[in-house]
Amino acid sequence: MIDQLINHLVWPIVYILCITIPLILAVAMFVYWERKVIGWMHVRMGPNKIGPFGLLQAFADVVKLLIKEVILPTTANRFLYYLAPLLTLVPALAAWAVVPFSSKMVLSNANAGVLYLLAMTSMGVYGIILAGWASNSRYALLGAMRSAAQVISYELAMGLCLVCVLVLAGSLNLTDIVNAQAGHKGILDWFWLPLLPVFVIYFISGVAETNRAPFDVAEGESEIVAGFHVEYSGSAFAIFFLAEYANMILVSFLAAVLFMGGWLSPFPSSWGFIGQGGFPWLLIKAFLFSFLFLWFRASFPRYRYDQIMRLGWKVFIPIAIVWVLVAGCLKYFGWVTIGTGV
Amino acid sequence: MNPQLFQLICFYGFGFITVVAALSVITLKNTVHAVLSLVLTFFSMACLWMLADAEFLALALIVVYVGAVMVLFLFVVMMLDIDQEKIREGFVKFLPIGLIVAVAMLVEMLGLIGVKAMHAQVMGPDPAAAAGVSNTAWLGQALYTKYLLPFEVAALILTVGVVAAVALTLRQRVGVRHESANEQVRVNPRDRIRIVKMDAVRPAQPTPVPPQEPSS
Numbered sequence: 001m002i003d004q005l006i007n008h009l010v011w012p013i014v015y016i017l018c019i020t021i022p023l024i025l026a027v028a029m030f031v032y033w034e035r036k037v038i039g040w041m042h043v044r045m046g047p048n049k050i051g052p053f054g055l056l057q058a059f060a061d062v063v064k065l066l067i068k069e070v071i072l073p074t075t076a077n078r079f080l081y082y083l084a085p086l087l088t089l090v091p092a093l094a095a096w097a098v099v100p101f102s103s104k105m106v107l108s109n110a111n112a113g114v115l116y117l118l119a120m121t122s123m124g125v126y127g128i129i130l131a132g133w134a135s136n137s138r139y140a141l142l143g144a145m146r147s148a149a150q151v152i153s154y155e156l157a158m159g160l161c162l163v164c165v166l167v168l169a170g171s172l173n174l175t176d177i178v179n180a181q182a183g184h185k186g187i188l189d190w191f192w193l194p195l196l197p198v199f200v201i202y203f204i205s206g207v208a209e210t211n212r213a214p215f216d217v218a219e220g221e222s223e224i225v226a227g228f229h230v231e232y233s234g235s236a237f238a239i240f241f242l243a244e245y246a247n248m249i250l251v252s253f254l255a256a257v258l259f260m261g262g263w264l265s266p267f268p269s270s271w272g273f274i275g276q277g278g279f280p281w282l283l284i285k286a287f288l289f290s291f292l293f294l295w296f297r298a299s300f301p302r303y304r305y306d307q308i309m310r311l312g313w314k315v316f317i318p319i320a321i322v323w324v325l326v327a328g329c330l331k332y333f334g335w336v337t338i339g340t341g342v
Numbered sequence: 343m344n345p346q347l348f349q350l351i352c353f354y355g356f357g358f359i360t361v362v363a364a365l366s367v368i369t370l371k372n373t374v375h376a377v378l379s380l381v382l383t384f385f386s387m388a389c390l391w392m393l394a395d396a397e398f399l400a401l402a403l404i405v406v407y408v409g410a411v412m413v414l415f416l417f418v419v420m421m422l423d424i425d426q427e428k429i430r431e432g433f434v435k436f437l438p439i440g441l442i443v444a445v446a447m448l449v450e451m452l453g454l455i456g457v458k459a460m461h462a463q464v465m466g467p468d469p470a471a472a473a474g475v476s477n478t479a480w481l482g483q484a485l486y487t488k489y490l491l492p493f494e495v496a497a498l499i500l501t502v503g504v505v506a507a508v509a510l511t512l513r514q515r516v517g518v519r520h521e522s523a524n525e526q527v528r529v530n531p532r533d534r535i536r537i538v539k540m541d542a543v544r545p546a547q548p549t550p551v552p553p554q555e556p557s558s
Contacts, residue, residue: 111476115401122409133420
């Protein structure tokens with residue numbers, strides 16, 4: 001009985017903490033990195049006062065947010081108002097259960113991993129919509145509306161991109177998807193090459209799904225103040241913040257896992273030490289993708305709302321549908337050796 | 343604790359939540375709360391299917407219904423300004439009819455269950471487990487080989503439904519202005535602005551005005 005309890009309850013919780021605690025720390029450092037990078041791109045210093053090189057800035061901000069008062073707007077729906085941040089955070093953290101960190105390091109090696117990911121990311125939108133509705137504010141409601149329409153539109157394009165990967169890999173299991181990209185040629189074996197347009201669409205859809213610049217109309221501080229979380233303060237706001245950044249890091253990891261060979265090394269396997277796969281490679285790739293998020297934010301002006309919709313429905317979805325056909329042909333006629341491990 | 347007992351407890355737990363959530367969909371006064379109960383119903387239903395090893399069906403239910411359909415539902419309900427009292431009036435008025443329909447459906451379902459029980463069809467072993475592949479892989483194989491024609495026909499019917507829905511709601515109005523992204527991209531700057539070249543000439547320096555004596 002005790003053995004079972006330890007095996008089925010204590011160890012999973014320990015594993016879950018092993019993922020979530022580094023993730024939360026990564027979010028804190030990522031916020032610091034974002035402010036630094038944007039600072040450099042704006043030719044200014046960024047945070048540099050608290051701790052060495054300003055490294056403790058993020059933690060100071062966390063403490064500040066946690067000790068602030070949480071304000072409930074008048075005639076807001078109390079239950080949903082407090083539920084909404086949790087509904088955003090839970091799917092954002094739950095999705096990490098199926099992400100493979102290396103060939104053996106995965107919390108749940110689920111067979112339908114990709115479907116589970118889609119399910120979790122699509123649930124996150126509830127938190128945003130409810131936050132907008134429950135806070136009884138016009139700006140918040142407008143932000144929620146925009147966000148809901150945008151997330152649903154880009155989820156379709158994202159789903160079609162995933163279909164292409166599934167066709168080539170022949171599995172819904174993320175570990176199998178990475179293993180299907182293994183080969184002797186290193187970087188040339190990965191899915192980004194035969195699926196290049198889909199890879200680009202996937203990443204841009206990921207930026208749109210996480211409501212980041214240049215698709216951040218849900219927040220649009222110059223138009224609707226801060227969108228869905230305008231009425232939130234203190235720790236409730238901190239949870240939204242945490243969920244948004246956890247989602248960004250998740251999209252970066254997934255782009256690496258699905259298209260860039262996960263933990264595999266970009267060099268040919270005959271190159272000895274650096275040709276071997278391992279967790280650091282995944283970390284480097286995910287870091288590069290998450291850097292793109294910051295680069296986009298510092299470089300591009302915000303899209304107009306109708307342009308976002310046009311891009312999603314009239315550009316991305318048709319290209320992705322055509323590429324599903326192409327991927328099918330690639331697999332059926334054997335035009336590429338990717339996915340066969342040769 | 344043996345796993346089967348635990349599975350049974352989970353089944354009844356999820357089933358209880360499903361039933362309670364489904365009941366609250368029709369009893370809650372606030373429409374947004376009702377929609378959220380419907381979401382909870384779908385979600386716990388998906389958990390039930392997951393218990394039955396139908397992982398693809400469960401996750402598809404969450405992706406399609408919870409992730410997309412219900413979001414649009416919520417979208418619409420949040421926009422509506424519903425007078426709760428009027429709806430309540432209808433509830434009491436139509437309650438007898440609703441009860442009659444519900445009782446009729448219950449009798450029909452019980453009859454059907456009875457007939458099925460008489461046939462006593464025992465379900466065979468799980469085909470996916472028998473084939474040694476995951477539920478999703480087996481479903482994909484079956485749909486695209488054995489049941490290809492019905493599957494494609496269903497897809498065609500759905501497509502027809504989509505086209506019909508668009509055709510029914512699309513109204514061509516005259517005098518509507520549209521943006522054409524193609525035209526916007528193709529436009530030539532020279533058609534819109536005229537660039538004038540001018541010599542760099544220093545403007546004439548204004549002669550300094552001598553300060554006037556304040557007139558007294």
